[in-house]
Amino acid sequence: MYLQEQRVSIVVAVEVCIVSVLREVIVRGVLEAPWVQILSTGAFLLVLGVLLVVRVWLPPTFEGIDPERRMASRKRNLSDNESVSQPLEVNRF
Secondary structure: OHHHHOOOOHHHHHHHHHHHHHHHHHHHOOOOOOHHHHHHHHHHHHHHHHHHHHHOOOOOOOOOOOHHHHHHHHHHHHHHHHHHHOOOOOOOO
């Protein structure tokens, strides 16, 4: 996704965090961990879950404009215009 769109998705990052935290809890075991650690892990997972829900209502950027995509299309248009305006040299022997 990063290579195609040149940005990191918040949803993917949050999902990776959730999976890694749950993996650590499973590996270490819930019964062997201190109750403070289980409580803080639960709070952290709750915050990540809220981020997933809130992300649905947020636009891609602050004003709903994706400047990265706009800059990429502008750069693509400039490179297309330059390649069209410059004639190709042909070597004739």
